[in-house]
Amino acid sequence: MNTESRKKALRYFFEKVVTPMGFKFTPDADLVDFLLEQEVILETKHGIPFCPCQPLRHDRARDMKIVCPCIPFHREHFDLIKRCWCGLFVHQDVTDPDSLPQLSPHEVGLE
Amino acid sequence: MKKVNMYALSTCPWCRKTKKFFTDHNVPFSYIDYDLADEGTQAKISAELDAAGATGFPFVTIGDETISGYQPERYSRALGI
Amino acid sequence: MNKKFVQAIRADEVAPGGMRAVELEGREIVVCNWSGKYFAIQRRCGHMNAPLDMGTLDGKFVTCAMHCAQFDVTTGEALSGPVSEDFGGESPPPKITEYLEHIVMQMKHVRMESISTYDTKAEAGWVLVAL
Numbered sequence: 001m002n003t004e005s006r007k008k009a010l011r012y013f014f015e016k017v018v019t020p021m022g023f024k025f026t027p028d029a030d031l032v033d034f035l036l037e038q039e040v041i042l043e044t045k046h047g048i049p050f051c052p053c054q055p056l057r058h059d060r061a062r063d064m065k066i067v068c069p070c071i072p073f074h075r076e077h078f079d080l081i082k083r084c085w086c087g088l089f090v091h092q093d094v095t096d097p098d099s100l101p102q103l104s105p106h107e108v109g110l111e
Numbered sequence: 112m113k114k115v116n117m118y119a120l121s122t123c124p125w126c127r128k129t130k131k132f133f134t135d136h137n138v139p140f141s142y143i144d145y146d147l148a149d150e151g152t153q154a155k156i157s158a159e160l161d162a163a164g165a166t167g168f169p170f171v172t173i174g175d176e177t178i179s180g181y182q183p184e185r186y187s188r189a190l191g192i
Numbered sequence: 193m194n195k196k197f198v199q200a201i202r203a204d205e206v207a208p209g210g211m212r213a214v215e216l217e218g219r220e221i222v223v224c225n226w227s228g229k230y231f232a233i234q235r236r237c238g239h240m241n242a243p244l245d246m247g248t249l250d251g252k253f254v255t256c257a258m259h260c261a262q263f264d265v266t267t268g269e270a271l272s273g274p275v276s277e278d279f280g281g282e283s284p285p286p287k288i289t290e291y292l293e294h295i296v297m298q299m300k301h302v303r304m305e306s307i308s309t310y311d312t313k314a315e316a317g318w319v320l321v322a323l
């Protein structure tokens with residue numbers, strides 16, 4: 001299957017999901033391209049586009065929480081850091097994604 | 112210099128940036144790519160992440176300090192560089 | 193062999209976002225409406241021949257109901273394979289385990305194929321498909 005076609009399809013589906021949650025694709029186009037490419041690789045291997053930056057625990061309940069877009073399962077955390085973990089999505093008002101550090105939940109007062 | 116170890120994913124761009132940070136600063140480090148490791152190693156790493164409250168990669172240990180996420184300023188501070 | 197356009201379905205019977213299966217000269221075809229433009233694809237999923245009209249059409253992407261294989265209806269291109277029935281580490285109830293193992297084993301040998309498409313045109317309230 002063609003990677004570029006699949007990346008375009010994922011873009012289409014993801015956009016519809018993240019927009020009502022107040023997120024958008026990061027303005028860093030190279031990062032989007034790289035991450036989507038990794039997700040296609042993961043989807044080809046596992047049948048599901050998992051987050052390229054979080055571990056698969058081989059426990060279905062946990063692994064479902066890192067299916068992209070995983071924002072709903074980490075809503076509080078991601079709303080505080082204004083990005084998702086891998087940075088594919090950022091808050092809609094973000095214009096400078098490089099300024100958003102990759103902070104873990106307890107670093108922003110969670111858990 | 113403090114011992115530096117990291118857990119990474121071969122699919123994660125921030126992990127690549129982290130590896131590059133250490134290389135660029137001539138900091139010796141060891142790493143394991145979680146997704147390329149065997150089941151036993153993955154279980155061990157998974158438990159370590161849980162214990163530290165970390166949800167994703169990169170996961171860096173500098174001496175006794177654990178840092179989750181790509182945070183070059185914290186690496187510099189921990190290493191004293 | 194020259195293609196001829198035949199009447200497939202009334203245009204107003206396939207609303208935007210909708211799909212309808214028709215049989216034309218023995219061939220099962222699904223007419224899809226993507227925002228007012230019509231596309232026609234073979235009915236059989238390129239994976240295991242499930243009827244695609246029973247799936248979902250989102251934009252120009254059809255997702256098969258059986259195993260979630262996805263295709264672009266404008267080109268027929270297969271975009272993603274089916275989602276496996278692997279239980280991700282959980283054990284299914286013992287009675288169906290053997291059956292599922294057998295199915296999963298078979299499914300591993302099934303190839304993804306891209307699906308055929310047919311030219312369409314809208315004329316006088318009808319959607320025509322070239323066969």
